[in-house]
Amino acid sequence: MNTTNLVLIEDVRKLLSGYTSNKFTFKNLAKDLKLPAKKLVSAFGTESGLVEEILNYEQQNLENIFSEFDFTGTNAIDGLLVVSKEISNKFANIFPSITFDLRSRFSEVRQKFVEKRISFVNAKIKSNFEHGMHQGMYRPDLSAELVSRIYISRLIDLHNPDFFPNETISFSVLFDVMFDTFIRGIVTDEGKNYYEKKIRCMKF
Secondary structure, eight states: OOHHHHHHHHHHHHHGGGOOTTTOSHHHHHHHHTSOHHHHHHHHSSHHHHHHHHHHHHHHHHHHHHHHSOSTTSOHHHHHHHHHHHHHHTHHHHSOOSOHHHHTTTHHHHHHHHHHHHHHHHHHHHHHHHHHHHHTSBOTTSOHHHHHHHHHHHHHHHTOTTTSOTTTSOHHHHHHHHHHHHHHHHBOHHHHHHHHHHHHSSOO
16 A cells, blocks of 8 residues: 555545545545545545555554564463553554444445454454463363454444444443453453453553
């Protein structure tokens, strides 16, 4: 992705919260961005092409977090804690900016990225869980596949404004409570002691 397109994508993402499906056109975007519509056409071809680039941008930012903070070679709880905190801190860059209203219009493009995102995160969390079971941090009686999918479903639920309106509860608070509840449900006694010592030493 070239620098020009990257800047355009970041600028468009800032506008999307106030866009309905009908309003999402190159003409309206160009007007709000104060640039020629032909610049958007040249960069993305169609509105669907722009949506695909936005979703690709968000997916890449998510993958970068897991690349920078590798799960291997460390305590599994540390790995999950650090990655989860980083996701919370960089929420604005990885949160799907396509609104619920826009999703039906671009359902095919969106579904492709939903499946890609779930597959990617599932593999990472499953790997972390298996690592933690081996270390004695996570309960051996739980399914790594099931736990990873529960984690993903909770992340998805946090993004649903019908459940958690942004104007009443901050995402940071929601994320912290979700993670704390999640981790306490999967750790062993040894893992719980380690986790509680860890969170006393860091702001999460």
